[in-house]
Amino acid sequence: MNKTSDGKASSVLKPDTLLTVGGRDPFAQHGYVNTPVYHASTLLYPSAEDFLAHRGRYQYGRRGTPTSEALENAVRTLDGPACEAVALLPSGLAAISAALLAVLRSGDHVLMVDSVYWPTRKFCDGVLTRYGISTTYYDPVAGAAIAQLFQPNTRVVFVEAPGSLSFEMQDVPAIAAVAHAKGALLLMDNTWAGPLFFRALEKGVDLSIISGTKYFGGHSDVMLGTVSANAATAQALKDFVGTFGLCVGPDDMFLGLRGLRTMGVRLARHYEAGLKVARWLRERPEVVRVLHPALETDPGHAIWKRDFTGACGLFSIVLKPMPQAAAHAFLNALTLFGIGASWGGYESLAVPFDVTTARTATRWAPGGPAIRFHIGLEDVSDLIADLERGFAALALARS
Numbered sequence: 001m002n003k004t005s006d007g008k009a010s011s012v013l014k015p016d017t018l019l020t021v022g023g024r025d026p027f028a029q030h031g032y033v034n035t036p037v038y039h040a041s042t043l044l045y046p047s048a049e050d051f052l053a054h055r056g057r058y059q060y061g062r063r064g065t066p067t068s069e070a071l072e073n074a075v076r077t078l079d080g081p082a083c084e085a086v087a088l089l090p091s092g093l094a095a096i097s098a099a100l101l102a103v104l105r106s107g108d109h110v111l112m113v114d115s116v117y118w119p120t121r122k123f124c125d126g127v128l129t130r131y132g133i134s135t136t137y138y139d140p141v142a143g144a145a146i147a148q149l150f151q152p153n154t155r156v157v158f159v160e161a162p163g164s165l166s167f168e169m170q171d172v173p174a175i176a177a178v179a180h181a182k183g184a185l186l187l188m189d190n191t192w193a194g195p196l197f198f199r200a201l202e203k204g205v206d207l208s209i210i211s212g213t214k215y216f217g218g219h220s221d222v223m224l225g226t227v228s229a230n231a232a233t234a235q236a237l238k239d240f241v242g243t244f245g246l247c248v249g250p251d252d253m254f255l256g257l258r259g260l261r262t263m264g265v266r267l268a269r270h271y272e273a274g275l276k277v278a279r280w281l282r283e284r285p286e287v288v289r290v291l292h293p294a295l296e297t298d299p300g301h302a303i304w305k306r307d308f309t310g311a312c313g314l315f316s317i318v319l320k321p322m323p324q325a326a327a328h329a330f331l332n333a334l335t336l337f338g339i340g341a342s343w344g345g346y347e348s349l350a351v352p353f354d355v356t357t358a359r360t361a362t363r364w365a366p367g368g369p370a371i372r373f374h375i376g377l378e379d380v381s382d383l384i385a386d387l388e389r390g391f392a393a394l395a396l397a398r399s
C-alpha cells in the first residue's frame with residue numbers, strides 16, 4: 001500500500017484529489033494506473049504450514065482481493081480520518097440492511113425517520129419485527145426533540161437527509177448529540193449528498209450508508225452499496241459482513257471504482273444543472289412547490305447550508321391540483337427524461353410519486369400530483385425545452 005491508498009495518510013488532500021488517488025497503488029500492479037479486476041475464489045498457499053497459519057495478505061476471494069481493497073480504500077479516503085472501515089455490499093438496500101443488522105439484537109428498538117427510502121421501512125416492519133426488534137417512526141424535522149421518543153432499549157437512530165422523494169432536511173448533528181447522550185448509535189443513508197457533500201462520520205454518524213448504484217457508478221449500469229464505520233462500529237460491521245459471507249462481484253467493484261474517479265466533476269455538474277432546472281420549474285404557473293433543500297425558499301435550506309457543501313441532481317416538484325392523468329401526460333411527452341427507478345446516472349429521469357400511505361408519523365398531503373426529477377448531464381437548455389414540451393401536453397390534457 002502506498003501513501004495515497006491509505007485513508008489516514010491522505011487526509012490532508014482535498015476531495016477532488018482524493019477521488020483520483022484513493023485506493024490506487026500502481027507499483028503494486030506493475031505500474032498500471034488502475035487496479036486490475038481480480039476474479040478470484042481460491043487462493044493458493046506455498047505450504048501446508050502457511051495454509052494452516054492463514055499466512056499471507058489475502059485468504060480467500062470472499063474475504064477480500066486487491067480489487068475490493070482498492071474500492072474500500074478509495075471510499076475510506078473520501079470519508080476522512082474518522083472512517084475506520086468500509087464494507088462493500090451488492091446494493092444500497094443490502095448496505096442498509098447489513099448496517100442495521102450489524103449493530104442490532106433481539107429486543108432492541110429503532111427510531112426511524114418517517115421519510116426514509118421505502119424499502120428500508122419495509123425491512124424494519126418485516127425482517128426486524130420478525131427478529132424481535134421494534135421500530136418507531138419520527139418526524140424528519142424533529143431535530144433534538146427526538147429525545148422524547150427514546151425508550152430504554154433504543155439502540156439505533158436512523159436518519160436520511162434529505163428524505164426520500166419529499167426532501168425534508170434533518171438536523172443530523174443535533175440528533176447525533178441526543179442519540180449518543182442516550183447511548184444509541186446514529187446510522188445514516190447518505191446517498192443523496194454522499195461523502196463529497198456531507199462527511200457523515202465527521203457530523204456524528206456512526207455508520208454511513210451509500211447506494212453506490214447512484215453516483216459512485218454514475219452510468220446506470222451497476223448495483224453497489226457501501227457502509228463506512230467509525231471506531232465505535234467498525235468491528236461490528238466487519239464481523240457481520242464476514243460472518244454473513246457478503247461480497248460484491250469483481251466487475252461491479254471495478255465499475256464503482258472507475259466511476260469514483262470522475263464523480264467530482266459529474267456531481268458539480270449535476271448540482272449546478274439541478275438547481276438551474278429547479279429554479280426554472282419554481283417559476284412555472286403549473287408548479288406550487290419545488291422540494292430542493294439548496295433553494296433559498298426551501299424550509300430545510302438553513303440546515304442544508306450549515307451542514308452540506310453541495311447537492312446532487314435529485315429533487316421533486318408538486319403540481320397544482322389537477323387530475324393524475326394530466327401529470328401523466330406531462331411525463332409521457334418528455335423525450336429526454338426517462339421514466340424509471342433509481343438515479344445518479346448521466347441521464348435525466350422523471351417519475352410520479354405519492355407517499356400518502358408510506359408515511360405514518362407525518363402526513364403527506366401536498367395538494368397536487370408530485371414528480372421526482374433526476375437532472376443528468378445533458379445540456380440544461382435541451383432539458384428545459386423538453387419540460388416545455390411536457391407542460392404543453394399537460395395543458396392539452398387539462399383543456
Ligand SMILES: Cc1ncc(COP(=O)(O)O)c(C=O)c1O
Pocket residue numbers: 091092093094117164189191192211212213214223224225341342343
Ligand atoms: C435514498 C436511497 N437509498 C438507498 C437506495 C437503494 O439503493 P440500491 O438501489 O442500490 O439498492 C435508493 C435507491 O433508489 C435510494 O434512493
